[in-house]
Every structure is written in C-alpha cells, then in structure tokens.
Amino acid sequence: MAEITPEEHYITAEPYYEPSGSEVAMFEAAWHNRLPLLLKGPTGCGKTRFMEYMAWRLQRPLITVSCHDDLTASDLVGRYLVKGGETVWVDGPLARAVRAGAICYLDEIVEARKDTMVVIHPLADDRRVLPMEKLGTLLQAGPEFCLAVSYNPGYQSVLKDLKQSTRQRFVALEFDYPSAELEARIVASESGIDAALAQTLVKFAHMTRNLKGNGLEEGASTRLLVHAGKLIASGVPPVTACAGAIAQALTDEPEMLTAINELSASLF
Amino acid sequence: MLTADDIAARLDEYLETEFSFIRSDELAPLVLALAPAEQAFVLDWTQRIASTNTEIAHQFVRRAPQVLRLQEPRVIEAWALHAMDVYDRAGLRAALEVIQDVERFVQHSQARSAGALFDEVSGVLLHFVHGLAGRPLRLALSDTAWTDSETIHLPALLAQLAGREDNFRLYKVLAVMQWAQIHHGTLRVALHTDFAAWPDTARALRIYTLLETLRLEAIISRTLPGLGREMQQLQPNYVAALSAPWQAALRQLQGTQSTPAASLGLLPSLYAAPLPPPRLWQVELYLNEVAACMQTRMEREKLLLRVRLAQWLEEQAKKAPADSALPHLTVREPADDAQAGSAFELTLNDAPVAPPEAVAQLLTSIRLDLGEIPDEYLVPAGPGEYDPALYTEQADDPDAVWQGTYHERGASYYNEWDHGRQHYRKNWCVMREREVTPVHDSFVADTLQRYSGLVAHLRRSFEAMRDEERLLKRQVHGDGVDIDALVEALADARDGSEMSDRLFMRLHRVERDIAVAFMVDMSGSTRGWVNDAEREALLLLCEALEALGDRYAIYGFSGITRKRCELYRIKRFDEPYGDEVRARISGVRAQDYTRMGFAIRHLTQLLNATAARTRMLVTLSDGKPDDYSDYRGVYGIEDTRRALLEARRSGIHPFCITIDEHGPEYLPHMYGAVNYTVVSEVRQLPFKVADIYRRLTA
Numbered sequence: 001m002a003e004i005t006p007e008e009h010y011i012t013a014e015p016y017y018e019p020s021g022s023e024v025a026m027f028e029a030a031w032h033n034r035l036p037l038l039l040k041g042p043t044g045c046g047k048t049r050f051m052e053y054m055a056w057r058l059q060r061p062l063i064t065v066s067c068h069d070d071l072t073a074s075d076l077v078g079r080y081l082v083k084g085g086e087t088v089w090v091d092g093p094l095a096r097a098v099r100a101g102a103i104c105y106l107d108e109i110v111e112a113r114k115d116t117m118v119v120i121h122p123l124a125d126d127r128r129v130l131p132m133e134k135l136g137t138l139l140q141a142g143p144e145f146c147l148a149v150s151y152n153p154g155y156q157s158v159l160k161d162l163k164q165s166t167r168q169r170f171v172a173l174e175f176d177y178p179s180a181e182l183e184a185r186i187v188a189s190e191s192g193i194d195a196a197l198a199q200t201l202v203k204f205a206h207m208t209r210n211l212k213g214n215g216l217e218e219g220a221s222t223r224l225l226v227h228a229g230k231l232i233a234s235g236v237p238p239v240t241a242c243a244g245a246i247a248q249a250l251t252d253e254p255e256m257l258t259a260i261n262e263l264s265a266s267l268f
Numbered sequence: 269m270l271t272a273d274d275i276a277a278r279l280d281e282y283l284e285t286e287f288s289f290i291r292s293d294e295l296a297p298l299v300l301a302l303a304p305a306e307q308a309f310v311l312d313w314t315q316r317i318a319s320t321n322t323e324i325a326h327q328f329v330r331r332a333p334q335v336l337r338l339q340e341p342r343v344i345e346a347w348a349l350h351a352m353d354v355y356d357r358a359g360l361r362a363a364l365e366v367i368q369d370v371e372r373f374v375q376h377s378q379a380r381s382a383g384a385l386f387d388e389v390s391g392v393l394l395h396f397v398h399g400l401a402g403r404p405l406r407l408a409l410s411d412t413a414w415t416d417s418e419t420i421h422l423p424a425l426l427a428q429l430a431g432r433e434d435n436f437r438l439y440k441v442l443a444v445m446q447w448a449q450i451h452h453g454t455l456r457v458a459l460h461t462d463f464a465a466w467p468d469t470a471r472a473l474r475i476y477t478l479l480e481t482l483r484l485e486a487i488i489s490r491t492l493p494g495l496g497r498e499m500q501q502l503q504p505n506y507v508a509a510l511s512a513p514w515q516a517a518l519r520q521l522q523g524t525q526s527t528p529a530a531s532l533g534l535l536p537s538l539y540a541a542p543l544p545p546p547r548l549w550q551v552e553l554y555l556n557e558v559a560a561c562m563q564t565r566m567e568r569e570k571l572l573l574r575v576r577l578a579q580w581l582e583e584q585a586k587k588a589p590a591d592s593a594l595p596h597l598t599v600r601e602p603a604d605d606a607q608a609g610s611a612f613e614l615t616l617n618d619a620p621v622a623p624p625e626a627v628a629q630l631l632t633s634i635r636l637d638l639g640e641i642p643d644e645y646l647v648p649a650g651p652g653e654y655d656p657a658l659y660t661e662q663a664d665d666p667d668a669v670w671q672g673t674y675h676e677r678g679a680s681y682y683n684e685w686d687h688g689r690q691h692y693r694k695n696w697c698v699m700r701e702r703e704v705t706p707v708h709d710s711f712v713a714d715t716l717q718r719y720s721g722l723v724a725h726l727r728r729s730f731e732a733m734r735d736e737e738r739l740l741k742r743q744v745h746g747d748g749v750d751i752d753a754l755v756e757a758l759a760d761a762r763d764g765s766e767m768s769d770r771l772f773m774r775l776h777r778v779e780r781d782i783a784v785a786f787m788v789d790m791s792g793s794t795r796g797w798v799n800d801a802e803r804e805a806l807l808l809l810c811e812a813l814e815a816l817g818d819r820y821a822i823y824g825f826s827g828i829t830r831k832r833c834e835l836y837r838i839k840r841f842d843e844p845y846g847d848e849v850r851a852r853i854s855g856v857r858a859q860d861y862t863r864m865g866f867a868i869r870h871l872t873q874l875l876n877a878t879a880a881r882t883r884m885l886v887t888l889s890d891g892k893p894d895d896y897s898d899y900r901g902v903y904g905i906e907d908t909r910r911a912l913l914e915a916r917r918s919g920i921h922p923f924c925i926t927i928d929e930h931g932p933e934y935l936p937h938m939y940g941a942v943n944y945t946v947v948s949e950v951r952q953l954p955f956k957v958a959d960i961y962r963r964l965t966a
Binding site: 072073074079080081082085087113134206207208210211214215239255256258259260262263264265266267268 | 391392393394395396398399400401404440444492493494495498747748749754758761771775777
C-alpha cells in the first residue's frame with residue numbers, strides 16, 4: 001500500500017458494528033450540530049470500533065491519537081522542527097484533522113498531561129477554533145470537523161478524572177459490554193466460532209467480570225473474547241486459548257491466574 | 269547421630285519434664301527409630317509447639333513418628349500448625365482433640381499421600397467462587413464442609429485422595445457444591461416444617477442431603493461441564509453401585525426442571541431403603557445455622573431494598589418530574605437457567621428501566637433466599653419509615669464494646685509472628701481504630717508562637733522541595749527548538765564536524781508522589797515531657813508538610829494485651845489539616861503499652877491503598893516494643909521485625925525516629941542498619957522530626 005497521510009485515509013469497507021442502543025443516531029445528531037463527543041466505557045467494549053464505523057458512515061477520515069502521560073499540547077497542535085538549517089512548522093494530528101475536516105478521536109484522554117486538555121477547550125465549545133500559540137494564529141474548524149474523546153471511568157483515581165470544565169463541553173455516550181446475547185453474536189461473527197461456543201465464552205467473561213473489585217481491575221472485554229475465539233477457531237483447545245488470550249491478559253497474580261484458569265476449565 | 273540420651277535431654281528441656289509427669293525416656297525411643305533428618309524435623313517442631321504449650325508438644329511427639337511413616341512432612345507441619353491455631357482460638361482441650369484426632373486423619377488418608385491444605389488453596393478458591401456470581405461469599409476454616417448461606421466452610425486439610433492435584437480438585441468441588449446449595453435452593457427448607465413429620469429427623473435430613481447432592485451434581489454437569497467431568501473422574505463408580513430405588517430417584521433428579529421440592533418428594537420412597545454411603549463431596553447441612561443466618565439477612569435486605577428503591581425513585585423524579593401518580597414497580601426476573609449476565613429488569617409504570625448496581629445486587633441476593641422477588645419487597649420505603657440502624661451494618665462504638673460481656677464485634681484482626689513457633693498466630697490481635705478526643709486548648713497557639721521562627725524556616729525549606737517544572741535543554745525530542753543548541757549545531761556543521769541532534773527543549777515536570785504514614789508511640793512511658801515533645805513535633809511536622817503537599821496520615825498506637833490493640837486516628841490520608849486535626853494533636857495522651865506489630869500491619873494496609881509512587885512509614889517511638897505479659901523481649905522485637913519485613917515486601921519504606929539511647933542495640937535488627945535515627949535529647953524532637961523527614965525525601 002502506498003503511503004498516505006491519515007487525513008487522506010477514508011474507510012471504504014463497512015466495519016462490523018452491532019449497535020446496542022441509540023448511539024449511532026446520537027452521534028449523527030451531534031455531528032450535524034457540531035457538538036463534540038465523549039465516549040465513556042470500559043476498555044475493549046467497542047468504542048474504537050464504533051468510531052471507525054461512524055467515520056465510514058459519515059465518510060470522513062478518522063485521525064486517532066492514543067493519549068499517554070507524556071503527551072503534550074505540542075504533540076497535538078504541532079511544532080517547529082529543524083530541516084536543513086532552517087526551522088519548519090509541522091502540524092500535529094489535531095491541527096491536521098481541523099484542516100481536513102476529519103474526525104479526531106483522542107483515545108483515553110485522561111492519560112494525557114493536564115495542560116494538554118486546555119488546548120481542546122476552545123475547539124470543544126461553540127468557538128470551534130484551535131489556537132496555534134507558537135504560530136500566533138487561530139485555526140477555524142469547518143462544519144465537517146468532529147472532536148471525540150474517550151474516557152474510562154473505571155479507573156477510580158483522583159488523578160485520572162476529567163475536570164468539570166472539560167467534561168461539560170461534551171455530549172456523552174455511555175458504552176458498556178453488550179448484553180450476553182448480543183455479545184455472543186459479536187464474538188461468533190468476529191472470530192468465526194459457533195454460537196454455542198461463543199455463548200460459553202461470554203459466560204466465562206461474566207465470571208471474570210464478577211471478579212472486578214475482588215482482585216481484578218477489569219473483567220474480560222469483548223475484544224479479549226474475540227481474541228480467544230479466533231484462537232479456538234484456529235484449532236487451539238478452548239481452555240488453552242482462554243488461558244493465553246484472556247487470563248494472562250487480565251492479571252499477573254499467580255493465585256488469580258489459577259482461579260481464572262480453573263473457571264474456564266470448569267466451563268469447557 | 270543423636271543417642272537416646274541426647275534426645276531425652278532435649279525433650280526434657282522442651283517439655284519441661286521436671287514440672288510434669290511426662291516421661292522423656294518413654295518418648296525418646298520413638299524418635300530414635302527415625303532417620304536423622306526426620307529426628308531433627310520432629311524435635312524442631314516439638315520445640316516450636318512447646319513454645320505454645322508443652323502438653324500439645326508432648327502429644328505431638330508421641331504421634332508424629334507414626335504419622336511420618338504415612339504422610340509428607342508438609343502435611344505434618346500443617347497438622348501441627350492447625351493444632352496451635354485451634355489452641356489460640358479455642359484452648360487446650362480443642363487443640364488436644366486435633367492432635368489426638370490424627371488416628372482418624374491417618375485412616376482417611378492414603379499411604380504416603382499428598383494432601384491439599386486449606387491455607388494453600390484458599391486464595392485460589394476465594395477468587396474461584398467470586399467468579400461464579402451471585403451473593404459475595406466468604407471462605408472460612410471449619411471441621412466439616414458446610415455453608416450458612418454467606419460463608420463457605422472447608423476443612424483444614426484434605427487427604428482422602430492419592431495426589432495433591434486430586435485433593436485440590438476435591439476442595440474445589442466442595443466449594444462449588446456449597447455455592448450450588450445457595451444458588452439452587454437447597455437451603456430453602458426448614459427443619460421444623462419439612463422434616464418434623466419423620467420419626468428420625470436426622471435420617472431424613474441425611475437422605476435429603478444426598479438427594480440434593482445428586483441433583484446439584486446434575487446441574488453442575490450441565491452448567492459447568494468441565495467441572496462435571498472432573499467430578500466423575502474423582503469418584504467414578506458411585507452411581508453404578510447405587511441400589512435400584514436410588515437409581516430411580518437419580519433419574520428423576522437429573523431432569524432440568526427438578527427442584528428441592530422434588531428431593532423432598534422422593535423422601536418417602538427412600539426412607540426405608542438402606543442409605544448409600546455419602547458422596548465424596550457431600551457437604552453437611554446445618555439447617556438451624558442456615559435459618560439463623562438467613563433470618564437476619566433477609567430482614568435487613570428487605571428494608572435496604574425498599575430504602576434504596578425509594579432513594580432511586582427520588583432521583584428519577586428529580587430528573588423527569590412526570591406524573592404525580594404513585595410509582596408502580598414490577599420486576600422481571602431472568603430465567604433460572606438463563607445465560608449468565610442476563611439481569612433483572614425493573615419496570616417503572618410500565619416503562620422498562622435498568623436498576624442501579626446496588627439494587628441489582630440486592631435483588632440477586634434476595635432471590636437466592638426466596639426464589640423470587642415478592643411484591644411487598646418492591647414497595648419503596650416511605651419517608652422516615654425506617655431507622656437506618658436497622659439496615660446498615662454499623663461499626664460499634666469502640667468504648668461500648670468494653671461494657672458488659674466481652675466480644676469482638678467491629679474489630680479487625682491481625683496475625684502476629686510467634687518467634688518460638690516460627691509461625692504466625694492467626695487473627696491474634698484484635699484491633700480497633702479509635703479517634704483521639706480533640707482538645708481545644710492553648711497548646712496549638714502556644715507552640716506555634718514559641719516556634720514561630722522554626723515554623724517559618726520549615727515552611728520555606730519545604731516549599732523549596734515542591735513540584736517544579738524544569739526546562740530541559742538540548743533534548744532529542746521536545747516541544748520547542750533550543751535556539752542556542754541549533755546555532756551551535758549549525759556552526760559545527762559548517763565547520764565540518766558532526767552536528768548534534770540534541771536541538772530541542774522540553775518542559776519536564778518533577779512530580780513528588782509520596783504518601784507517608786506517621787505512627788506515634790502513645791504508650792504509658794511517653795507520659796509527661798516526651799508526650800509534650802511528640803505533640804509539638806507533630807504540629808510542626810504538619811505545618812511543614814502542608815507547605816510540601818505530600819499526602820500524610822498520623823496515627824497513634826497503644827494497647828493492653830492482644831485483645832485490646834488500639835490505633836488512635838489523628839489524621840487520615842484524605843482528611844484536610846485544620847483546626848480539628850490540630851485539636852486532636854493537642855489531645856494526644858499517653859495510654860498503655862507498646863504493641864507494635866498490629867499497628868505496622870494496619871498502616872501498611874492503609875498505605876497500600878494509596879496510589880502514591882513512594883510510600884513511607886515513619887515510627888516515632890521511645891523504646892522497645894513491649895506489652896503486658898507476652899509481648900516482651902525477643903517476642904516483641906521479632907514480631908515487629910516481621911511486620912516491618914511484610915511492609916517492605918509490599919513496597920513501603922519504614923523508618924524509625926526514637927529517643928531511646930539504647931536504640932542502636934535493637935533497631936538495626938528491626939528496621940535495617942540505616943533506617944533509624946536516634947534523637948538523644950527529647951527537647952530536640954520538635955526541631956529534628958521535620959528536618960529528618962526532609963532529608964529522607966529530598
């Protein structure tokens with residue numbers, strides 16, 4: 001594949017997505033009204049897939065930035081670089097998205113440094129501008145541009161909470177693991193295993209979710225179930241697949257690992 | 269090689285035979301017959317048990333050589349420790365029963381078998397049963413396997429089967445059976461109604477227990493097929509050996525629709541037939557205990573549900589103030605054999621709504637007890653209808669506990685290291701957190717006045733240590749171009765030498781992420797000027813720490829005997845420093861003795877609950893650990909050392925500030941060579957403490 005920039009990348013094939021509520025209609029309405037969106041929910045429940053699906057549906061490029069604790073404002077907006085004895089300005093992903101009228105998706109926004117949050121404020125209210133401090137200019141967003149951020153309220157740490165001034169700018173969409181029936185359908189269709197096996201995998205996921213707060217930080221996500229399902233479809237025995245794709249991904253603690261493996265061994 | 273005389277001499281010493289009727293010359297040949305390594309093993313454990321009680325040790329040494337022929341040393345250790353635990357909990361008689369019970373124990377176990385131990389498997393099993401859903405269950409040690417509907421009881425050791433693996437599996441099956449009893453209605457029968465008609469109630473109950481065991485087995489095989497297969501491997505020929513009437517009953521119970529009522533219905537046809545031997549994983553049914561436990565819980569949960577519903581409806585009404593009609597609630601329950609995760613659905617005035625987490629949990633628990641949600645449970649509580657005392661599990665007033673008969677409600681338990689036993693005494697310390705009574709006097713103002721110069725100095729020097737942002741120059745990556753570096757690099761390039769790639773600058777934030785717990789000695793020996801110096805030091809420390817912004821907590825510790833270990837709360841981690849905390853510092857008074865282990869263990873827990881990168885535990889003390897009766901000398905020092913080791917293992921840095929000039933004799937052993945400091949002059953304490961802390965964390 002030839003190298004293309006993210007803002008030229010359109011998703012052409014429809015990504016597989018099963019809506020579990022009115023989130024598609026909500027997103028479209030928000031987009032038409034130029035409102036930014038906040039996606040809440042545990043990891044691996046389909047937030048990123050939903051964004052891909054919406055980008056395809058609205059036919060906009062999707063620029064995703066995974067936030068980390070060293071992500072600064074310049075990483076988003078842009079910076080001067082040195083090229084052949086001269087300084088050149090290079091746009092950051094957020095600035096590129098604004099220029100191209102793309103959907104900019106900031107994944108796990110709370111992980112970013114506190115000062116980063118402030119640069120998205122003017123973009124997330126009715127001004128819809130991105131101040132380019134170092135250039136001394138303002139970048140006005142067009143009607144197609146859309147800002148979406150995701151956030152996992154499960155991490156109960158004071159340090160990792162969104163400020164009111166930030167969260168009150170967004171239309172919030174809450175995501176959770178799909179209902180058991182729907183989740184089994186997703187797992188079966190994504191991994192290619194049969195319905196009965198997918199149901200058992202979902203049952204296993206619920207067992208691990210019961211352990212949340214009792215030694216696990218999170219239960220198994222839909223994504224992990226799909227991983228395990230794919231391994232099973234390739235001929236790995238279910239218990240081994242669950243141990244590798246789910247148990248080891250959830251914890252390093254030996255007792256918890258044994259307990260989770262015992263649970264999967266009981267089910268299959 | 270030990271001779272018979274050597275062994276007798278050592279037994280004389282351990283068992284204190286001078287003062288008893290124990291004849292060491294009778295015991296010595298038993299030990300002498302063993303291999304040298306086994307001799308050493310038995311003698312070592314005899315000595316360790318004797319530090320707890322000589323009679324138990326005597327009975328142990330009588331039996332150990334015989335058991336050693338049948339069991340691994342690991343199992344014998346567990347047996348000895350179990351006996352000592354029972355002694356701690358229930359006294360000599362019960363402990364001797366455990367030791368003497370070894371005959372039964374040996375009978376049950378296979379030759380040279382490898383047993384599974386509760387202590388080794390309980391961690392895994394607890395996670396396992398939590399994973400199975402339903403009401404949150406606890407695990408506890410007991411003589412037999414049985415459940416009261418909230419706690420799963422398991423024996424200390426299982427050695428019925430040949431391998432350790434299989435014995436572990438049996439533990440797992442026993443736990444799952446109890447979970448299934450709670451989950452599938454076995455406990456929803458009552459002794460006085462369902463069994464009263466039978467002439468021999470105990471027999472009827474045994475038949476019911478076995479019938480239910482078979483019914484639950486069928487359910488487990490359906491819902492947890494993997495486990496079902498394991499169970500069949502553990503006892504494969506049982507079903508084939510059943511008599512014809514029992515075979516018929518079994519077929520009936522294996523149907524998907526069978527209920528506890530079906531088991532009760534089968535009772536008449538099987539009452540006269542001979543009772544088959546119990547199933548390997550048959551658990552006991554103590555219906556009276558179950559009834560008592562269920563009774564209190566059901567009343568509480570009914571109230572709690574109605575109150576929660578009322579609160580929830582109030583919130584809903586605020587969000588959408590719709591009609592004024594009385595809200596009508598119904599509930600749709602998930603089918604019994606439904607997919608895991610299918611949840612309760614409430615309908616409020618015919619509109620389906622998802623119940624909040626707390627309500628859903630209550631509904632689950634109530635349905636386990638009753639099999640359904642009765643309509644009267646769904647009537648929201650009226651305003652002021654119930655006293656919160658009826659449905660909240662309250663912490664008892666620590667002072668009231670001591671009035672009347674002694675009990676240990678509302679306390680936490682901590683293990684203590686027994687140096688002689690070389691093992692923990694389980695749940696040995698009964699610990700309560702109490703609050704220091706605030707004293708609003710002139711102490712605070714006087715102290716701040718007297719040390720005003722020092723306070724200002726401390727504030728300044730602590731402020732200098734705060735978080736700061738530093739501009740890092742000459743970086744490979746960064747937010748901005750470092751013009752100086754660029755100019756230099758360009759000059760280098762023109763010059764023909766290599767151009768540096770470190771051309772950027774970056775704002776780097778140095779974060780101080782420290783949580784510290786101060787543990788202050790409030791023992792009787794601090795009475796007087798030591799106490800004054802401590803209080804002054806604490807006050808100045810708080811002033812300094814406020815400037816710094818570190819998270820900190822202050823607790824005082826004291827106690828008399830293991831039954832009354834007390835931690836005095838002066839400041840919690842999440843509590844702001846203010847007049848209340850100042851008044852509590854002023855209210856710190858000397859109390860009783862210096863038992864330290866429990867305080868370290870409790871503060872370790874609190875520290876580990878904070879999310880700080882660096883966690884410290886600073887002790888302010890005036891002497892050795894010491895308590896009424898047993899916590900003297902080596903015992904106290906070793907327990908304290910152990911508690912500190914535990915703390916260090918969980919990533920906490922302990923440090924001790926003492927005014928005891930003999931400190932260097934025992935502190936290096938407890939805290940490590942560099943982790944303490946002696947302040948020789950009590951008067952210096954207020955000047956020193958904050959300064960020591962600054963040096964520690966700089």
